[in-house]
Amino acid sequence: MSASTEEVLVRLRRKLPVRINSTSTLVTDTDKAAAAIDRQRARKKNGQDGQEQGARKPGLRPLRGADREDLVLTPWELLGVFARATTLARQGRGRGLAEHWQGLKYCQALAAGAAGHLTLTEEGQSPELSYRAMQARELGRTFGLAVAERAVRNRFPDHLVSTLDAEAVLLAGFARSGPRPTLGARPRPDFFIEAWQPGEPSRAFAVTVNGNHQVATKRTGKADRSAFKQLARGSERAEHFHLAEWDTTPCLLMSTELLATNGITVNALQAPGEGLIPARPDAGRGSADAVLGEANPPYAGAVRIPAADGRRERVQDGFLIPRKEVGWFGRLLARTGAAGQLAFAGAGTEVAQYLTDSQGHKHYKQQTFAGSASVRDARHEIGSAWFVGTDQVFRLNHVRVEAFSGMPEELYELLVKGKVEAYRHRAYDLRDTLPTGTTASKWGPVSFGADGTVMALRILPKKYDTSSS
Numbered sequence: 001m002s003a004s005t006e007e008v009l010v011r012l013r014r015k016l017p018v019r020i021n022s023t024s025t026l027v028t029d030t031d032k033a034a035a036a037i038d039r040q041r042a043r044k045k046n047g048q049d050g051q052e053q054g055a056r057k058p059g060l061r062p063l064r065g066a067d068r069e070d071l072v073l074t075p076w077e078l079l080g081v082f083a084r085a086t087t088l089a090r091q092g093r094g095r096g097l098a099e100h101w102q103g104l105k106y107c108q109a110l111a112a113g114a115a116g117h118l119t120l121t122e123e124g125q126s127p128e129l130s131y132r133a134m135q136a137r138e139l140g141r142t143f144g145l146a147v148a149e150r151a152v153r154n155r156f157p158d159h160l161v162s163t164l165d166a167e168a169v170l171l172a173g174f175a176r177s178g179p180r181p182t183l184g185a186r187p188r189p190d191f192f193i194e195a196w197q198p199g200e201p202s203r204a205f206a207v208t209v210n211g212n213h214q215v216a217t218k219r220t221g222k223a224d225r226s227a228f229k230q231l232a233r234g235s236e237r238a239e240h241f242h243l244a245e246w247d248t249t250p251c252l253l254m255s256t257e258l259l260a261t262n263g264i265t266v267n268a269l270q271a272p273g274e275g276l277i278p279a280r281p282d283a284g285r286g287s288a289d290a291v292l293g294e295a296n297p298p299y300a301g302a303v304r305i306p307a308a309d310g311r312r313e314r315v316q317d318g319f320l321i322p323r324k325e326v327g328w329f330g331r332l333l334a335r336t337g338a339a340g341q342l343a344f345a346g347a348g349t350e351v352a353q354y355l356t357d358s359q360g361h362k363h364y365k366q367q368t369f370a371g372s373a374s375v376r377d378a379r380h381e382i383g384s385a386w387f388v389g390t391d392q393v394f395r396l397n398h399v400r401v402e403a404f405s406g407m408p409e410e411l412y413e414l415l416v417k418g419k420v421e422a423y424r425h426r427a428y429d430l431r432d433t434l435p436t437g438t439t440a441s442k443w444g445p446v447s448f449g450a451d452g453t454v455m456a457l458r459i460l461p462k463k464y465d466t467s468s469s
Contacts, residue, residue, distance in 0.1 A: 003108070005399040005459060009444035011111050012079075012457065016118040017070035019265040020147060022063040026231075026267060030060065033228035034235065055316050056235040057251055057271045064270075067151040071266070074438050075110035075118065079103040080447030080455045081149065081163075082142040083405060085191060087343040088168040088336070088360075100344055101392050104403060106139065107457075108396070117263030125259070132213055136258065140211015144254030145191065147266045148207045151252060152193050153450075156203060159195040160428060160451055162337040166191050166206070166241070168359060169336050170319055173295040173329075175358035186299065187240045188319060189251070194333045198425045199282070202330060204275040206241045206249055208234030211256040227267045230255040238271070244323040246303050249273045277330035280421070286327065288334035288420040294356045295325055338420045339364075344453055345406045346377070346390025350416050378404055380456075382443070383435030387454050388412050400460040408434065408452045427452050 003011065038054055062068065083100040109124030124135070145163060152161050166189045175181035189206040196202035210230035231253050238251040250273035257265045281287050303318040321329045339354035352364035378391045389406020406412075408430065414423040431450055440446045446456040 003397075005397045005401065008108055008396060009401075009457060009459070012076040012107060013074050013438040013445035014112070015072055015074050015438065016112050017072045017116070017263075018118045018143060018146075019070060019260065019263055020063070020068050020268055021265055022068045022268040024062060026228075027060050027062065027269060029228045030231040030235070030269065033225065034232035037229065037232055054236055055239045055318075056232070057239045057253075058247060059271050060235060060253070060269045061271070063151055063268050064154075067147075067154055067268075070117075071147055071150060073146065074445060074447070075106075076445035076455075076457065077438070077447045078110070078142050078146055079106060080449065081146045082106075082138065083455055084340070084344060084449060084453060085141070085145055085163045085165065087340040088165050100405065101403065102138065103142070104392065104394060106135075109135070109139070113263045115262050119263045120258055136211040136213055138211075139258060140254075140256040141190065141209040143211070143256040143264060143266050144209030144268075145207065147254055147268055148191075148193060148205070148209070148252040151268075151270070152195050152203075152205055156195040156197075159197045159202070160424075160431060162194045162196065162333070162451065163207075164192045164194070164333060164336050164340065168340075169332060170241075171358040171360075172292070172332050172336075172356045173297055173321070173325075174299055174319055175294075181358040186317070186319070187237045189238050189241050192333065193252075194277075194337070196334075196424065198421070198428050199279055201279050202277045202333075204243055204249065204277055204329075204333065206238045206251040207254070208237050208251070209254045209256075210234060211258055213259050214257065215259050215261070227255040227257055231267060231269055235269075235271075240318045242303055242318055242320045243275055243277075243329065244321065244326050246305050246320075247273065249275045276326075277333070278327055280327070280330065280334075282421045282425070286331075288331045288338075288424075289418060290331070291353075292328070292331055292335055292356065294358055295328055297322055297325060334420050334424070338415050338423065341407060341423075341451070341453065342412070342415050345388060345412055347412075347416065353418055354420075378406065379409070380404060380406070382440045382446070382454060382456065385409075385434055389454075393460060401457060402460045403455070403457050405453070405455045407454070411452050 082103040087100045089099050109121055111121045113119030149161055171181055176184050190209050191207040193205040193207055194202050212226040214226040234253040243249045251271045253269045255267045300317050301315045302320040303316050305314050307313045335354040339351045342351045349365055352361050355361045379388050386409045387406040388409045392403045411423055411427055434452055436448050443456045443458045448454050
């Protein structure tokens, strides 16, 4: 029997642990999977046994210390991670309705398992095959990003963290020409995470995230081989992005087993690097407030790899941000992040000011068709702050439910006016004063971001419910 709507909302705000697997054995198994992939490629290419070594991130290792401990958070906080990371995703073109609200379909998919760890519910385990592929992709990203964000916050506890869709960022420098800008089939990370503090250098991480529904063997309890292959291929994608020069960008690789024996398990590895982006002025041409032009760095043969381990110096394709353009890339991250914040709060044409043509400036500048746009027309007092944003009303077990996403009103006004640097300063100042917790007065589950964003859910108050059901 399905849980009632009230029970689902209670379940969504219950903190539960998520298992993390990050060991030296995982590194070894991933290396073996990479070697198997290379042998298979060589056979396909030559029609015989051989080895064709792919370009992968060197120096993979387990996560550090506390990063390997169980991740404890609510299912709604997880869906908040997914929503914040997909506001500028290009799978749909509906702005809001088709993008950051996508996670609402998983409201009934997550709960505590027999061992007390987070697992898929009966509803979550019985989707159609096509939906299962979508679930692996989206929930895999959700869990992987949550673990990656925690790792970055642990490393830089005095910084704020922004997660950005890698395609949305890279389109500003590497888009192929055509009627619709695209990166083509070029391998690339899935996301970038920026750890930033106003007036100080920031750090950029490349992140790859995957998910699968394969079942680990109960005899060994080891991760399924699908996870090893996903991590190996994730290492390839991460190796195709470099900041300033080869092998200086840190990366985080994640593969989520949604049907792991003892609850959902995130297999996680990392590779070291500095990922340093220089500090910017608070105003003027070099600040993130200035309109950003598109760069045009090369992709083919762009990455030079020095000789090592008996191999000669060589070049490979990749998204390389030249050292002279690292400052541009930092401004690009800040402005793309600002666009994502506004989209999360339901802004429309105001988003366009932060995007280049290849990133979708014209798309956001146009008015959308009926039923496809989120509109910044909701305002709620949550805790001691007023939040503005957008809402979505849908049915959960035949009951009308309201979801709200937004940000503090004063931060929203700064971004609408194009003041990215002032927004970052104010968001940093407010980080310890804004509401926290997993619920709030008049709401059910609530997800607060350290950057001031909020996503909340509740049964639609009767005074707003005009349905006859």
